[in-house]
Amino acid sequence: MQQIINFLLRNKNFLLFIFLLLVAIGFTIQSHSYHRSKVISSTNFVSGGLYKWQHSIGKYFNLISVNERLLIENEYLRNQLTIATADTSSSKIIDTSTFATPYSYFRANVIRNDYQKRDNYILIDKGANDSIKIDMGVITDKGIVGIIEDTSANYARVISILNSNSRINAGLKNSDQYGSLLWDGKDPNMVQLATIPKQAIIKKGDTIITHGRSTIFPKGIGIGVISNYTMNQNNSYYLIEVKLFNDMTDIGYVYAIENHNAEEIKTLQTLDE
């Protein structure tokens, strides 16, 4: 017994080092598994507040470009509205019982954005108090950004598409084939689309959109255009390089999307299994 205690005392620094190192590596492994990285997160009150304060200083410097983007988006939406009203006013009758759309949008500001690491996260200044929930999709006016992964009262963390844990269903705009979107960690403006079957007809410049198979994103949100493609080793799938519509290094403001039918669809899918 005496010897064990002596041994522990003699090596206490080494044992402390090993213990703390295991804790740190535990946190690291946890952060690499999707939906489990809750312990070490910047959504807490202190760091959220710190980044919000930093954002409140920095935001004045890009007011002009943000205004410009909002004007362009407004113009686009007004055009859409004109088309939509021109369509319905004459003949169609609106059924008010089903008029509510299945999707709601919530705006938020990006207060911290990563893109230089292998696993990147984005912090936004809206949280559970503003009805932001886990698994909501996040987009900008141009295209998708990521998925809400963790929320606190006033902040939420988005798992960016620039993250090795991110898997988003995406497909071609002009056919129904789909695959999953990955990131190889090299260029923050390029992502990779894998497992598109070789039957698909693709060419450079084709648009990639969300496929709408998951409950997270509605169908048809823009992602990017094909900049290059190759076949995989046994010639059954395409490996496609996609240039993002979004500049992931400059996001600014985003919209989180809530799907009101998500619960219902998920229940049906679990019944199916």
Add this chain to the structure above:
Amino acid sequence: MSNSILVHIGRFIVLILAQSLLLNNINFLGYLNPYIYIIFILLAPININRSLFLITSFFLGLCIDILGDSGGVHAAACLVATYVRPFILRTAFGLSYEFQTVKLSKLRFGERFMYVTLTVVVHHLVLFSLEVFNFMHILIILKKALFTSLFTILMTMLILVLFRKNDT
């Protein structure tokens, strides 16, 4: 004595804030950020209690991790850098470290540079191994560690020269 403890606590806080609010946004050439919070480990007193030093470094790294959403990679890197510091000191300063006569503020450039370089390289190798978390990508790890180390060493040497008066 209490004055020097206050200096260390103040340095701890200032370095964390500077790292997460300013330096994590540099992104030189797209991905290079210097990790200058390592100065806390470099400037800790030579005769510090080692258990206390390990725990402090762990929390230093953990704060950077929480603010940077990086799991526990900085905490692990800081721990390793702290644990090997006696060996690095011995390599860099030889006998004068054995006799506890080293004063970090009164070093020649060569010794100081050696000390900073060894610590930074150890720290960055652990950091990027864990961040990439895949030894299939060993080239990416080495590339990132090399370029970031150069950047960190440059920044750290500059800061150590600029703030020399406050060193203990």
